[in-house]
Amino acid sequence: DTAVSQTPKYLVTQMGNDKSIKCEQNLGHDTMYWYKQDSKKFLKIMFSYNNKELIINETVPNRFSPKSPDKAHLNLHINSLELGDSAVYFCASSRGLEQYFGPGTRLTVT
Amino acid sequence: AQSVTQPDIHITVSEGASLELRCNYSYGATPYLFWYVQSPGQGLQLLLKYFSGDTLVQGIKGFEAEFKRSQSSFNLRKPSVHWSDAAEYFCAFNTNAGKSTFGDGTTLTVKP
Numbered sequence: 001d002t003a004v005s006q007t008p009k010y011l012v013t014q015m016g017n018d019k020s021i022k023c024e025q026n027l028g029h030d031t032m033y034w035y036k037q038d039s040k041k042f043l044k045i046m047f048s049y050n051n052k053e054l055i056i057n058e059t060v061p062n063r064f065s066p067k068s069p070d071k072a073h074l075n076l077h078i079n080s081l082e083l084g085d086s087a088v089y090f091c092a093s094s095r096g097l098e099q100y101f102g103p104g105t106r107l108t109v110t
Numbered sequence: 111a112q113s114v115t116q117p118d119i120h121i122t123v124s125e126g127a128s129l130e131l132r133c134n135y136s137y138g139a140t141p142y143l144f145w146y147v148q149s150p151g152q153g154l155q156l157l158l159k160y161f162s163g164d165t166l167v168q169g170i171k172g173f174e175a176e177f178k179r180s181q182s183s184f185n186l187r188k189p190s191v192h193w194s195d196a197a198e199y200f201c202a203f204n205t206n207a208g209k210s211t212f213g214d215g216t217t218l219t220v221k222p
Contacts, residue, residue, distance in 0.1 A: 040214075041217075042214055043200060045209065097161075099210065104152075
């Protein structure tokens with residue numbers, strides 16, 4: 001059984017488009033995260049939700065909007081995609097401090 | 111400000127040799143420290159963690175790490191590396207506020 005799943009795994013789109021990435025966890029965790037990993041593999045936290053409430057919002061363009069319909073889901077919507085948004089986006093969940101990561105979504109903006 | 115530094119961008123070891131990956135942190139209070147591994151095309155998997163207590167912690171896949179407060183370090187070790195250990199390794203730091211800070215990673219290459 002997949003603990004943290006993301007869809008899609010790959011996403012290729014053109015500049016200016018709007019796209020969403022979905023994340024689901026079946027671990028019963030209270031906290032979920034979105035991370036961005038760039039081409040140099042640097043990993044940076046973007047958002048964190050606890051019980052559907054936003055608790056961490058790093059310096060991220062407001063084109064990025066997370067939505068948590070329930071504790072098990074945290075989706076990431078991106079408006080007006082730019083070339084610099086190309087990266088691998090990881091969802092993670094935790095109860096406490098130990099995080100479990102999804103397999104990642106590779107976003108390519110052309 | 112809290113930070114995590116992994117001084118080695120890339121390390122190459124021969125299969126069967128020992129391995130040590132360095133991690134240094136900067137934080138004014140008790141740190142919560144982690145090591146994650148990322149295989150090519152995969153997400154991150156937790157290897158081990160340190161919260162308190164015994165400063166030598168054991169993890170999965172034969173890895174261990176030692177917390178040294180005096181050196182602000184949490185180095186990862188393995189006595190004998192296998193070819194399947196080739197991956198990206200991340201040291202991470204967490205606070206009670208739940209915010210994680212990751213090091214820039216160390217790429218491990220294993221020579222046959």
